């Protein structure tokens with residue numbers, strides 16, 4: 001009597017099942033698939049050998065083999081699902097953003113890393129230039145009393161000079177007594193008051209910060225903008241020191257081919273006062289539309305501290321003198337990077353922002 005080709009079937013089945021269960025990774029299992037359930041499996045070899053059986057035995061043997069195959073395939077499918085789940089869990093774990101105790105979404109896209117905006121970056125560069133020149137950096141409140149923003153700066157209530165600053169008033173206390181600062185000059189007042197109280201004069205400081213005016217935004221103005229204020233209070237300070245500081249700053253920040261010039265102007269808190277202008281950075285002084293063919297662009301105001309301001313903060317004018325200047329940080333960024341329309345600074349269009357990383 002010939003032995004049935006299926007005599008060893010149950011041994012083969014257990015060998016196949018233990019191979020399946022021992023596969024440690026999905027890749028390992030899939031690589032073994034042809035040998036377990038595919039064409040190169042013992043099950044396929046046995047299938048072929050059934051042809052040698054007598055027709056009356058073939059049907060039962062076929063059914064037996066079919067049953068065995070179903071069992072192996074089931075084990076294979078179960079193990080495959082198990083390994084797939086494990087692989088997914090590992091991938092998720094690797095992608096998880098762990099912020100302390102808070103587990104955030106699973107992120108599969110690369111994270112975009114931000115960078116300081118152009119105004120913040122410009123402010124830092126300006127601070128660096130002034131720190132290198134021996135200035136300290138301070139800041140002050142964005143909401144000010146009328147006294148700091150105007151009165152202490154020699155601009156009494158209802159004085160026509162107030163028209164120079166279109167003011168946002170805060171609905172607090174008596175009407176029109178609390179303002180969003182219209183310039184950084186009130187920080188001068190804070191600094192001088194503190195230095196007088198602490199007996200720490202002289203002052204060589206710059207004060208950057210956010211300012212607000214009821215301006216309609218256009219290519220060269222924003223209602224929320226940034227200024228940097230400069231203040232020097234020391235013995236024997238003259239207008240020549242002011243002009244020297246402005247010129248040194250202009251070369252350091254804009255480059256050797258950009259110069260500054262001062263033109264007579266009026267501010268209630270400085271006397272004499274000047275507007276300071278720099279060589280137009282668009283045409284380098286040749287004359288163009290941006291500078292109205294003059295070759296110069298106005299950057300800010302400056303002047304010698306008015307005796308009335310020194311008096312308001314208790315600085316003795318017979319011992320101390322000084323100067324102040326103030327200019328727009330946004331305007332600086334616009335000039336340095338040749339940005340045609342300043343409103344681009346607040347649009348938050350990433351295509352614009354990315355150019356300044």
Ligand code: PHE
Pocket residue numbers: 182183184185229267270300301302303324325326327
């Ligand atoms: N605060 C003035 C302005 O915003 C600029 C300025 C500062 C002028 C300091 C003189 C001295 O217009």
